[in-house]
Amino acid sequence: MPCTPFRTPDGTTGIVCTSRRRPRCSAPGCNAPSGFQCDHREKSGKTCDRHLCAAHAHQVGDDMHFCPTHLAETGGERQRDLFA
Ligand SMILES: [Zn+2]
Ligand SMILES: [Zn+2]
Numbered sequence: 089m090p091c092t093p094f095r096t097p098d099g100t101t102g103i104v105c106t107s108r109r110r111p112r113c114s115a116p117g118c119n120a121p122s123g124f125q126c127d128h129r130e131k132s133g134k135t136c137d138r139h140l141c142a143a144h145a146h147q148v149g150d151d152m153h154f155c156p157t158h159l160a161e162t163g164g165e166r167q168r169d170l171f172a
Contacts, residue, residue: 113141115156120144127151128158 091105111122122139127148129135138155145153154162 111139113144114138115140115144118144124153126153126155126158128154128162 091103093101093103095101112118113120113122118141120141120143123142124140124145126136126138126140126145136155136158138157140153140155144156146156146159148154148159148162
C-alpha cells in the first residue's frame with residue numbers, strides 16, 4: 089500500500105495511505121493526480137474520458153471539462169447537442 093508523508097502549511101505532519109490506485113493526469117509529462125475527466129463526446133457517442141488534473145482540465149461548461157487536445161479541436165466552445 090503506498091504511503092505518502094505530508095505536511096500542511098500550519099506545520100501539521102502525517103502520512104496518507106491509499107489502498108487503491110488513483111488515476112493520474114493523461115497529459116504528456118504530467119503525473120498529477122486526476123480530479124477530472126474529459127467530457128468531449130466522440131462521434132461514436134462515447135466520451136473521451138481522459139483523466140485530467142486541475143491544471144489540464146479546461147472547464148467549458150457546467151461540470152464539463154475538455155482535455156487539451158479537445159479544447160484545441162473545438163476552439164473551447166461548448167459542444168452543440170448532437171441529438172437535437
Ligand atoms: Zn496534468
Ligand atoms: Zn478529450
